Amino acid sequence: MIFERFIDPGLSQHSFVVGCQGTGELAVIDPRRDVDIYLDYATENGYRITHVMDTHIHADFVSGARELAAKTGARLMVSGHDEGEHFQVGYAHEDLYDGDTIRIGNVRLDVRHVPGHTPEHLMFVVYDGARSDDVPMALLTGDFLFVGSLGRPDLLGEEAKDALARQMFRSVREKLADLPDGVEVHPGHGAGSACGAGMFGRPVSTLGYERRTNPYLDPSLDEEAFVRRLLEGLPDIPDFYPRNKRINSEGPGDVLPLPGMKALDPAGVARRARAGEITVIDLRDPLAFGGGHIPNALGIGIRGAFANWAGWVTPDDTPIVLVDADGDPDTIECAVRSLIRTGRDYIEGYVKGGMDEYVLAGLPLETLAQMDVHRAQDAVASGDLKLIDVRTGDEFESGHGDGAVHTPVAQTRDGVPAIDPDTPVAAVCGSGYRSTVAGSILKRRGYRRVHNVVGGMMAWQLQNL
Structure with a gap:
């Protein structure tokens, strides 16, 4: 049997390749948008992709299923339980229904309909026929069952x-009941995804372990208690999720070869950025961005949760141009791949030579002032500036600086209504990454005296402030 997991750390998204060693045939489940990773894997190992499946109509990322099937001639198979639902698959495919079976050489995938996260959601029960036709080896659970959690409804x-939470209750009780404790659980996401609350970082578990430790699988919960627990403490929903649902239901366009791999003249980028004709995303770390950046640029570092924040805060109405320190093609390609996975395909290119060449050309710069935690606390106490805490609600409630105004990162796109744009402000998050994103947004919104608190609340607490 062939079984491989591919992890996109930026979105904590897992896709899978399952196949038969004897025939060399593969199925790809929940493929990411840039499908060359699966094409390369098949070519390098002498395999052939014959089946492509999605467990459901995804919201957090744009699926590569349609393009991968088109490039390989594979059978494209998705849930048929979308009929009459708000989101339905609108491109050519084969429908899968509860009880269907897919055979790939000695490997068998049994289809189970597990609504709850979405109405059409499927789970695949995987059997390795070379070892046993009766005992399942693995569950590919998509966004139904996570390690330590369930999919949000x-x-x-x-x-x-x-209604979806109640469907989830029935899916948990009815579609897992006959499966053995030893079967492996391989979910579609790990910790860091917003598709569920309280996920653990491990990419795999067993059903028996989840039965004993997953709070949502507690058999003592009646339906009402289950629904209350499932709906408690859910993370904020990134507003690119509905857009991705629409793209995935209509059928994503092809993205290979990758867009945006074109070097652009720094002077032209500077002119168009100032005129608001493009959105520049600066991929460098917060301190480098703070020291000097292209006017109106967004500071979203490639080394953080880039895919999530770029998908969440990048405007829909202007083309994207990327810039890093020196125009490194590998860095640019990494950013492009992350952007297209969240449906941001409109990438014109990147600054030739990066900020190094931009600065040497003598082009205009802006800065984002950096402030240590001691100066920030003193300035807030003296009334010289307002502290804007851009973390999540749970983080804010767990402890925050005196006088802080809570405005999560994504909400800063509308400014901070309680604070006048002429008022000096300092953005703070956990470490300084998200506050750089928020600070750059506020500057684009016309806030004139914006600071970033270096080290964030981690440094604040370590200094006993």
């Missing part, structure tokens, strides 16, 4: 979440 809106 509220992505289709307030009006749908209660």
Whole structure:
């Protein structure tokens, strides 16, 4: 049997290749947008991709299933339980239904319909026929069952979440009951994804371990208690999720060869950025961005949760241009791949030579002032500036600086209504990454005296402030 997991750390997204060593045939489940990773894997190992499946219509990333099937001639198979639902698959495919079976050489995948995260969601029960036709080896659970959690039921809106939570209760009780404790659980996400609350970092578990430790699989919960628990403490929903649902239901366009791999003249970028014709994303770390950047640029470092924040805060109405320190093609390609995975395909290119060449050309620069935690606390106490805490609600409630105004990162796109743009402000997060994102947004919104708190609340607490 062939079994491989591919992890996109930026979105904590897992895709899988399952196949038969004897025939060399492969199925790819929940493929990421840039599908060359699977094409290369098959070519390098002498395999052939014959099946492509999605467990559901994804919200957090744009699926590569349609393009991968088109490039390989594979059978494209998705849930048929989307009929009559708000999101339906609108491109050519084969429908899969509860009870269907897919055979790939000695490998068998049994299809189970497990609604709850979405109405059409499927789970695949995987059997390695070379070892046993009766005992399943693995569950490919998508966004149904996570390590330590379940998929959130509220992505289709307030009006749908209660009914979906109750469907999830029935899916847990009915579709897992006959499966053995020893079967492996391979979810579609790990910790860091917003598709569920309280996920653990390990990419794999067993059903028996989840039965004993996963709080949502507690058999003592009745339906009402289960629904209450499932709807508690859910993370904020990134607003690019509905857009991705629409893209995935209509059918994503092809992205290979990759867009944006074109070097652009620094002077032209400077002119167009100042005129608001493009959105420049600066990929460097917060201190480098603070020291000097292209006017109106967004500071979203490639070494952090780039894919999530770029998907969340990048405007829809202007082309994207990327810039790093020196125009390194590998860095640019990494950023491009992350952007297209969240549906940001409109990438014109990158600054030739990066900020090094931009600075040597004598082009305009802006700065984001950096402030240590001691100066920040003193300035807030004296009334010289307002502290804007851009972390999540749970983080803010767990402890924050005196006088801080809570405004999560994504909400800073609308400014901070309680604070006048002429008022000096300092953005703070956990370490300084998200506050750089927020600080750059506020500067684009017209806030004139913006600071970033270096080290964030981690440094604040270590200094006993």
